[in-house]
Amino acid sequence: MKQEDMENRYDIGIIGCGPRGLASLEALYAACKGTKKKPRAIIFESTEYPGAGPVYNLKQPKTNWLNVSERGLAILPRIEVELSGFTVPSFPDFQNWSGYAEKEIPSTMVDAFPLRAELGKYLTERFDSIAEILLKENLLTIVQGEVDHIALEDNGVRIEVIGGEAYRTGEVALCIGHQPVKLDKQLTGWKNRVGEIDGSVLFTQPYPVSRIVESTGLVKGSNVAIRGFGLAMIDVARALTEGNGGRFEILNENTREMKYVPSGREPRSIVPFSLNGLPMSPKPLNRKIDELYVSDTKQLEAYELALKKSLEKADKLVSTNFLINAIAPIIAEIFIAIGDGTRPHDLSKSELVEIIHSWLVDAEYEHKLIVSKKLPASKSLKLFVQMATGLAPVSLDYCIGHVWRHIQPTMYRLLSFAPISDELVGDIVLLDERLKRYSYGPPVDSLQQLLALIESGNINMNFIADPQIEMNENGWHFNLNGNTVDIDIMVNSVLDAPQILNVVSPLPSRLLQKSLVEPIHDKLGVRTRKDALMETVGDTGTIPVAMMGRLAKGTLIGVDAIAECFGERPTFWAKGFIQRFGQVGHKPA
Template identity: 30%
Template sequence: MTETTSSIKVAFIGMGPRGLGALEALVESCASSGRPIEINIFDELDLGGAGPNFDPVQSYLGLLNTPLRDVEIKPVLDLPCGGFQDWLKGQGQPDRDHFAPRSKLGSYLQRRLHDVMDTYKTNLTVTFHKAHAVSLHQCGAAWMVSTEDDDYGPFDEVLLVLGQPRTAIDKQWEAWIDHAQDSGACCMQAYPDRHVLAAAKGWANRNVGIRGLGLSTFDVLRYLTVGQGGTFKNGTYQKSGAEPARIFAFSLDGQPPFPKPVDAAHDDHFTLTKSEADQFAVALHGAATHGPERALDLICGVLAGPVARIGSNLGADFDSPDVREWLETECSSAGDQEAGDPVATLKHGIDMADGTVPPTVGYVLGQIWRKLQNELRVGFNSAPASAETAKAIIDFDEGLKRYSYGPPLSSARELLALIECGQVSLAVVDDPSISLIEDGWRLSDDAQATVSVMINAVLPPPSLAKITDPLIAQLRSQSLLCELYEGSGAKALPDGQIMNSEGDCSKGLSLLGRLALGSVIAVDSVHDCFGASTVRWAQGVIHRRQTP
C-alpha cells in the first residue's frame, strides 16, 4: 500500500474540544508525509475549539470540575500556546488546587485552535461554515453535507463531533413549560448561564425550584446568589437582598454528590500502586470477554483490596469483606448505601474531603475510580464486549459518579452555608410529589413548598433514540446509526467508525464522543476529547485514504 499525495478532505460536524482534539490528531498523523488536509467545519456556534460548555464569554461562576493540577491536555503538536498550564503561567497562574472558570479553559482552547491553523497552514486548510448540518448523503465513495441553505462536498470523510445535540424534552418538563405559559410562572434551562443570570434579577420575591442535585445545580446556585450580588465569607453567606426568596433543590434520590479531596496532598492518599493499577487493567481486559455478572465480579474483585488498604491507612474500620458487601449492593442497586438525611450526608462528605474524618468505602472507591478513568477508557474502548456487558460496566461507572465526579470542596461548603442561612432548603429534596397550582408548583415530601420558577439542572442522557437533531434523525431513519443497547448511544468501532443495523461500516462516516456512549465509556471529560479515540480515528482516516 502506498499513500497518495492528494488532499484528504474531511467535514467536521461540530468544533468543540473533541473536534479540536481530532483535528490535532489528524494533523499529527499527516505530519510525516506532508499530505495536505482540507477541513470544512459545520457549526452554527462561533465557538471553535471551546464549544458551548467552555464558552469564553460565559460567567466566571461556572467552574471546571477538575483542579488545575489535573487538567492535563498538553497538545501533541508543537504549538505556541503550549499546554493549559503553560498558557496560564502568562496570566498569573493560581495555585494548582484551584478550580478555574470554564470560560478560562474555553479561551485557551480557542487560542489552541488558532495556533493549529496558523502553525500548520502550509498543509492545512480550514473553512468554517456557520451553519447547522441537517443531512448527509453519499456521492459515489464520497459524502455530501447539506445545511438548511446549501450543499457542500464531496468529502472523503465526515466526522460527527456534535457534543450534546438537540434532544426530546421529557414529558414532565414539557408539561411544566405549558403550565408556565398559562400561569405566568417560569421554566428555564440551567444553561446558557446568561439567561438565568438575567432572569434572576426579577426573582427577589419568588421561590425557585431546581430540578437536579448534581454538578449543574452548583453552577445554578452561584448564578442565583453570587450572581445577584451575594458573597461567601469565612464559611457563611452574606445576602445582597436581590436573591430569590428561597431555593428548593430536589432530585430522584435526594442525595448530594460527594466533594473531591481538598488538595493534592489529601488526594494522593487515594492513588493506587503501579501493581494495583496493572491488576485493574488485566481484570478490565478479562471482564470484556465475559457476561455482565462475571465482568462486574472481576472488576469489583480487583478493587476490594486497594479500597481496604487505603481506608485502613486513613483510619477507616472496614476490611475487604465489607468492601465486597458494599460493591454487591452497588452492582444491584447503586446508591442504596446512602439513604440518610441529605444535610448530614453533605456534612459527612465535606469532612471526608478535608480529611477530618476517615472515609467510607464509597468515598475511597469513588476517588480511586476517578483516578482510573484513563485506564478505564483504554481497557473498555478497544475491547470487544457484548452489549449486555458494556451496559453493565457503563451503569457501574455512571452510578459511581456521585463520588468520582463530585464537586469541588469549596462548592459543597457553599451549599452548606446557603442551607444554614436559610437561602437554600432541602426539605423537599427526595423525589417529591409535584402538583401544578395557580401560580407555579407545589412540592411535597416530608414537608411542602411552593415555587413559581423551575430551573432544569438535569442534563439529557446521550440516548440515541431521544435525539431530535435532524442530521442524527436522518442517519437513524436510514439505519446508518443504531443503538448498541436500549438507551445507549450509537454503535461504533474503537476508531469511531459508525456501524449500521447490519453490523457493517459506512466507509468514511465516523462519530466520537458522548453520542457513542456504550461503545465507549467515560466521555464526560475534556481529557477524553484529546485521548486515544481521536488518535485511532485519525490513523483510520490515513489507512482508508491509502490506495494499492
C-alpha cells in the same frame, strides 16, 4: 463540474469544534507526518469560539466552574509536526499555559479549580495557533453555522448548513457534544401547561445560566425550583445568588467554611430536588489528601492484569462482577492503609472486599462504614466536606468513589471496544454513572457555598427527595412531609444522557431514521469501530461518517472527561482516515 461545486468540495468535514473537534483537527495533521498527504478540511461550529465550543464559551459567567482542578487537568500538549512545506507548531498543555506547572505548590495547599471560561480561552488559543497556519496553506475552511443534515453520496458526504450552502466531503467526523433529547413525561406536561399560567417560567436546560438570571419572571419574591442535584444545579444556584450581587465570605481557610452575604436581589428561595435527594461528594481538598486514594504501581498492574484476563474470556462475562472483583481488593488495601483516618472497624481485607462488592452490586446496600442514604442531604453534604478536608473519618463509599476516579482512565482504555455483550456494556456504563456522584464531584468550595446558602435560608432543602408536584393557577405546588411551597420558576438542571434513540437534534436523529446505523444499546450511543467509523445496521460494513463524541458512548467507555478528548481516540480516527485518503471516495479535492 461547476466552479461552485469545486469550491465547496473538501476531503474531510469536522462537524462541531469544541475540544473534540480541535483534538481531531490536530490528530488529522499529526497523522500526515512522514507522508505527502495534506487533506483539505472544513470545520463547522455554530458558536463564535472554535476550540471552546458552547461548554467552554469565553463569555459565560464566572459562576460556571470546572469540576477538575488545575492539578488534575491532564490535557496532553500538541507536539510540533513538520509536513511537506510547512510546520504545525507545538502548543503547551493547560498547566504550562496557565503557569501552574511553574509554581512550587505545597501538597497541603488547597487545589484551585479554573473557571470554564478560562479553559475556553486556552482551547481557543490552541485552536487559533493551528488554524492560522492551515488557513495560510489553504487547507482549512471554517464555517460558523449549524449542520442539520448530512447525506451519503457516491463519492462521499453532502453536508447542509441551516440557512447556508451545501458542502461535499470524502468523509465526516461528528464531534458533537451534548445534544437535546426528547423531554420526558414530566417536563412535557409542564411545558404544555406553563404557557397557560401567568408569571410561571420553565427552563428545560440549565445553560446558558444568564437566561435564567435575566428572566423577566425572576423578581425578588420568586421561588425558583431546580430539578436535579448535581454540578449544573450548583452553577444555577451560584448564578442566582453570587451572580445577583451576593458574596461568599471564607470563615476558615483550612476547611473553606463560608458565610453568604445576600445582595437583596436573590429569589425568595431556591428549592433543589431530585428523585433520591443524594448529594455529590467533593474532590479532596488538596494533593496530600487526594493521594490517599491513588493506587500504587503494583496495584494498578494487578488491576490491569485482572481485567485483561477476564476479557480473554469475554464471551462468558455476563455481569459487572469481573470489574468489581478487579478493583475491590485495591480499595480494601487503600482503606486499610488510611488507618485511623477511616470510620473505625476491625475488618480484614477479605471482609472489606465483600462489603465493597455488595455495595457496588446493590446501590441500596447499607453498612455502618457507608454513609446512609437515610441521612438528610444537608448532613450528608457536611459530612462529605469534612471527609474531603480531613476533618471526619473517611467512609468506605467515599473511598470507593475516589479510588475509582483515579483508576477510571485505565478502565476506560481497557474496556472501550472490548468484545463484551451490548447488555454488559450498558451495565458497566450504569455503574460508572452511579459512581460519578463521587468521581465527578465538585470542589470543596462549591459544596461549602451550598452549605452557606442553606444556612442563610437562600436554599430550601425541605423538598430535596422526590416531592409531590402539581401544577395549579399559581405555578408548581410542592408537597413533602407536610411542607408545601409554590414555585414560580422551574429550572431543569438534569443534563441529557447520550441516548441516541432519544436525541431530537436533526443531524444524529436522521441517521437513525434512515436506518443507516443502530445504537449499541437502547440507553447508549451508536456502534463504532476503533477508528470511529460508524458501523451499519447488521454490521454489514461502515459509512464514511465517524462518531467522535458523546453519542459513541457504549462502544467507547468514558467519553465525557475533557482529558479523553485529547487522548488516543482522535489519533485512531486520524490514522485510519489518512490510510483511506486517496482511495476511491477520498480523492484530493
